[in-house]
Amino acid sequence: MKKKYVLLTAIAAVVDVTGWDSAQAQNTAHTEGPAATHAAHRHQTAKSVPAARPTLKAVKAPVSDPELIHVVASPVQAAAHTIDQETHALQNVPQAATRIGAQELKAEHITALPQAARLLPTVQLNISNPRNTTINIRGLGAAGTAATDGIEGGVAVYVDGVYRSRPATALSDLVDLNGITVLRGPAGTEGGMTATAGAIELTTAAPDLHTRHVYGEAGVGNYDYNRWSLGVTTPLIKDKLAVRLSALGYGNSGWVKNLAGGGDINGQTSRSFRAQVLYHPTDELSVRLTGDYAHLRENCCSGGLYKIVATKTDGSAVAGTLPQRLGWAGYGATAPSNAPYTINRSSLSDAEQEDMGLSGHVDWHHANFTLSSITAFRWWDWAPHNDGDLGPANAILNSNAKVDQRQFTQELRFSSSLGRLLDYRVGAFYMWQENRVYGDTRYGPDAGAWYGYGTGSSPVSGISAEQASNVLNNYDVRSYGQPTTNYYGLYANGTWHITRKLDFVTGVRYNYSTKTGSFSQWQVTPESYNSAVTSVATAQKIWGLYGSNTGYGAHVDNGFVTGQFVAKYHVADNAIVYGRYGRGGKSGGLNLVSFSASQLSQGAVSPNVGKETDDSFEVGAKAQFLQNRLLVSGALYQTNDHNYQVTAVHEYQGALVSYLSSAPKVRVRGAEMDIHYSPLANLVTSLSASYNDAQFLQYSTSAPPELAWKGAYSLAHTQIPFVPRWALSAAVQYSHGIGKVFSRPLDAYAGGSYNYNTRMNTSSNNSVYGWVPAYGTLNLNFGFRDHQGRWELAGFINNATDERRVSQISQGSAASGNGSWYAYVTQPRNFGFIARVNY
Structure with missing residues (x-):
């Protein structure tokens, strides 16, 4: 029985390190589509990259049971498997x-x-x-x-x-x-x-x-x-x-x-x-x-009014601008905004x-x-x-x-x-x-x-x-x-x-x-x-x-x-x-x-x-x-x-x-x-x-x-x-055990991501009024969870720095030549909490 326990402990350690059990393998086998099977087909039949093997260490057993051996993975190999298997597989595609x-x-x-x-x-x-x-x-x-x-x-x-x-x-x-x-x-x-x-x-x-x-x-x-x-x-x-x-x-x-x-x-x-x-x-x-x-x-x-152009580059007037049309219809002029988080519809x-x-x-x-x-x-x-x-x-x-x-x-x-x-x-x-x-x-x-x-x-x-x-x-x-x-x-x-x-x-x-x-x-x-x-x-x-x-x-x-x-x-x-x-x-x-x-x-x-x-x-x-x-x-x-x-x-x-x-x-x-x-x-x-x-x-x-x-x-x-x-994105996630609650191990985690794009033009003919300025967005997440994943309490803050930016600019089409430009905007700071259970 003791030998059997040692063998099962070793197997459990390997499975825990890889994070890859038979159920996960079954799921992967049946979720591949053209993009995924392309990658799988290309890496599974070519020269395979050796999988990271856990280093097994014998830990001295308690005196009361000298034959009991605990098998654990080295920290290096555990870290290697923090990155998921599919990401590793793409390295051979x-x-x-x-x-x-x-x-x-x-x-x-x-x-x-x-x-x-x-x-x-x-x-x-x-x-x-x-x-x-x-x-x-x-x-x-x-x-x-x-x-x-x-x-x-x-x-x-x-x-x-x-x-x-x-x-x-x-x-x-x-x-x-x-x-x-x-x-x-x-x-x-x-x-x-x-x-x-x-x-x-x-x-x-x-x-x-x-x-x-x-x-x-x-x-x-x-x-x-x-x-x-x-x-x-x-x-x-x-x-x-x-x-x-x-x-x-x-x-x-x-x-x-x-x-x-x-x-x-x-x-x-x-x-x-x-x-x-x-x-x-x-x-x-x-x-x-x-x-x-x-x-x-x-x-x-729907974009908010961003800019009104009354004259062309040669100095000629734009006929029937938006303010003119609103005036003809008996409405007051609508002023554009550099950060159009308002509309008037x-x-x-x-x-x-x-x-x-x-x-x-x-x-x-x-x-x-x-x-x-x-x-x-x-x-x-x-x-x-x-x-x-x-x-x-x-x-x-x-x-x-x-x-x-x-x-x-x-x-x-x-x-x-x-x-x-x-x-x-x-x-x-x-x-x-x-x-x-x-x-x-x-x-x-x-x-x-x-x-x-x-x-x-x-x-x-x-x-x-x-x-x-x-x-x-x-x-x-x-x-x-x-x-x-x-x-x-x-x-x-x-x-x-x-x-x-x-x-x-x-x-x-x-x-x-x-x-x-x-x-x-x-x-x-x-x-x-x-x-x-x-x-x-x-x-x-x-x-x-x-x-x-x-x-x-x-x-x-x-x-x-x-x-x-x-x-x-x-x-x-x-x-x-x-x-x-x-x-x-x-x-x-x-x-x-x-x-x-x-x-x-x-x-x-x-x-x-x-x-x-x-x-x-x-x-x-x-x-x-x-x-x-x-x-x-x-x-x-x-x-x-x-x-x-x-x-x-x-x-x-x-x-x-x-x-x-x-x-x-x-x-x-x-x-x-x-x-x-x-x-x-x-x-x-x-x-x-x-x-x-x-x-x-x-x-x-x-x-x-x-x-x-x-x-x-x-x-x-x-x-x-x-x-x-230019475009960039970066992300980090970290979790760590922080003790026990009701005799169960508890993990805390925190992370976030940041993305940045340089300016781009969003008009069909590269108008000078279609340029969207460069901007970046920071998102944060944090939480606590049961080590076995049975429950979790998570929090998030999207756009943590509350960047209020324009994401797209388009020419008004209701009446051609009315000189109006409309802008779509990024979401302001958004935060919340999520509770999860899994049994």
């Missing part, structure tokens, strides 16, 4: 990559990708609202914040292996989130969707086949912050069948005050639910079924989003191969309400675009090896997607005066403001656009083990996409219109200025080849150097917006957007030092992008219309560094930094609004919008 593990996500109370962006300096999320969102890596992906209903992003986002084509669906809170991995550079030959800029994989905890857990949390804070979660995972048939049910709720009130009343803005309420079944009938077969639902309601996102912007799906992931491991299938069907519904004139007037009551999206994806992949020479994967990916976009712009009783009727700026001479309001009050312009996508991809990827130290990775992919769509726009005459006040002929002329009856169809299809070639050399057991060439691409798309028939016939605009390709070159090195307690990786890169899909702006019927266009040549080059260091057990630090020079080399669009310039305007050799030149 010959591609720039960053991971945020479960421990850091929990410490920073991160449950969604936007919250994690502060720890990912090469990832930029540009959000006007969930629909108008773009995700970039190294400055590429999609420039601007225009809606991309008819096109895919250049960054492929996955949740548990399921591709999310709409950026809004990547913003939802994820219950049981346990890891975020970012792969930088063209992706797709390993699986999933092809991408030009990289891939982001979010994983959630799978059901536990061995042990039952019941867990929950509740939190409160300022700005009415509230947070809760509940979950249970339990085996139904031990080692064979398990389920996990979980839910998450989050909410806060806004921090931007509305002077016109009606409440603050930038608040939200989020609810997420997830149900999973994991079936493992044999050692060879596993099946994971997932159903999820998320609901988001927000009175967001007659109605608040709000929106609701529903995101839900069903998926099945099947893996069959047999002999020398693995056959996998990932099947998913997803729904996304977006219903906004926006104050169209962005002020106190009732000129444009709403300007909305409701979206109903449906998506089906299927991926099949086969992985195997040819002896010690080659490990390979072949697969196929299919996606069907349909977006139904319902537009609605309604004008109000102040519209006639707002647009300057009866003044020297009247759009139609001889018409008074009263006559125009008779025509425009409750005038409705509605539209419907429906892009439908069918995408097909075939890929193959192999790792050739040339020598014990040298590997070559080759991959090729064929992509084919077809998109069809149509757009229609029609007028809805207001019931209150009185022909005795304004003649029918005049009314029709006025109605046509703000939305004519129009429609057109569009179609685009293209096929293209992408691929990669990588050379990786092991300079030592714990160090590699590599060189990588990647060819990325994404298919063309459709612009289904309010283009007039004359614009289309003259070729001034096009409903089609051409396909985009890029060539990326990267050299890098990764190494582990100090017995795997210090992980260092760095890379130099250059990407040459062809026909970069960007946001353009044009004036149409008294408003600014955003649409997708192409920049013929873009170049991005820079350097990146990631460091993880654990000097002692329970202390882990990380530092990520990037320098990114992203420029248009050839691109012409509309001129910045401050210029008196007609025709095309060149942005060659200017910075791509929404890309900071």
Whole structure:
């Protein structure tokens, strides 16, 4: 019995040191998606890095039991395993990559990708609202914040292996989130969707086949912050069948005050639910079924008035400025603010989003191969309400675009090896997607005066403001656009083990996409219109200025080849150097917006957007030092992008219309560094930094609004919008035992993170008024917990120094040329407390 106890004690010590038990291994085996499996496939079959082995020490037993031996791990090896296993594994992947593990996500109370962006300096999320969102890596992906209903992003986002084509669906809170991995550079030959800029994989905890857990949390804070979660995972048939049910709720009130009343803005309420079944009938077969639902309601996102420009750079006056229009409508002028934490709106912007799906992931491991299938069907519904004139007037009551999206994806992949020479994967990916976009712009009783009727700026001479309001009050312009996508991809990827130290990775992919769509726009005459006040002929002329009856169809299809070639050399057991060439691409798309028939016939605009390709070159090195307690990786890169899909702006019927266009040549080059260091057990630090020079080399669009310039305007050799030149993030977490409470060991912990970005321009044409100043944010966390993790009391302070900064600046679009600029702002200091239990 004593010998058996010694053996069990030794095993327990090893498991405790590594932090890696069979349940965790089971979870990892079933949460890999394209980004994660890419990393796993690349490191598991190449020359493996020796795992850190615990140093076993015999401690003298008490006299009463001379045969009893306690086995413990050395402090050095315990420190090495403070950094999670997946982060260690990425050190053998010959591609720039960053991971945020479960421990850091929990410490920073991160449950969604936007919250994690502060720890990912090469990832930029540009959000006007969930629909108008773009995700970039190294400055590429999609420039601007225009809606991309008819096109895919250049960054492929996955949740548990399921591709999310709409950026809004990547913003939802994820219950049981346990890891975020970012792969930088063209992706797709390993699986999933092809991408030009990289891939982001979010994983959630799978059901536990061995042990039952019941867990929950509740939190409160300022700005009415509230947070809760509940979950249970339990085996139904031990080692064979398990389920996990979980839910998450989050909410806060806004921090931007509305002077016109009606409440603050930038608040939200989020609810997420997830149900999973994991079936493992044999050692060879596993099946994971997932159903999820998320609901988001927000009175967001709307910028405050930041600047009013009354003259252009040549000294000419801007006609119909915002103060002038407010004066015509009988309202006092609204003063801009350098820190616009106030707005003055007659109605608040709000929106609701529903995101839900069903998926099945099947893996069959047999002999020398693995056959996998990932099947998913997803729904996304977006219903906004926006104050169209962005002020106190009732000129444009709403300007909305409701979206109903449906998506089906299927991926099949086969992985195997040819002896010690080659490990390979072949697969196929299919996606069907349909977006139904319902537009609605309604004008109000102040519209006639707002647009300057009866003044020297009247759009139609001889018409008074009263006559125009008779025509425009409750005038409705509605539209419907429906892009439908069918995408097909075939890929193959192999790792050739040339020598014990040298590997070559080759991959090729064929992509084919077809998109069809149509757009229609029609007028809805207001019931209150009185022909005795304004003649029918005049009314029709006025109605046509703000939305004519129009429609057109569009179609685009293209096929293209992408691929990669990588050379990786092991300079030592714990160090590699590599060189990588990647060819990325994404298919063309459709612009289904309010283009007039004359614009289309003259070729001034096009409903089609051409396909985009890029060539990326990267050299890098990764190494582990100090017995795997210090992980260092760095890379130099250059990407040459062809026909970069960007946001353009044009004036149409008294408003600014955003649409997708192409920049013929873009170049991005820079350097990146990631460091993880654990000097002692329970202390882990990380530092990520990037320098990114992203420029248009050839691109012409509309001129910045401050210029008196007609025709095309060149942005060659200017910075791509929404890309900071320098970005940095740092994080630290430390925990330590502080004694016992009711005979149970108690730990205290503290940590924090800091992120910093240099200035960037957030206008589509690099206007001088679109520059966002550099700023940094400090976040802190602290708490106490039972050493076994059964309970925890945590506190946090986000934006601890209360930096009130502008994060994005955009030109007002309610009336083109009105000289107004609006700014989105960072959240002020936010603090709270969270209690957690886990049994």
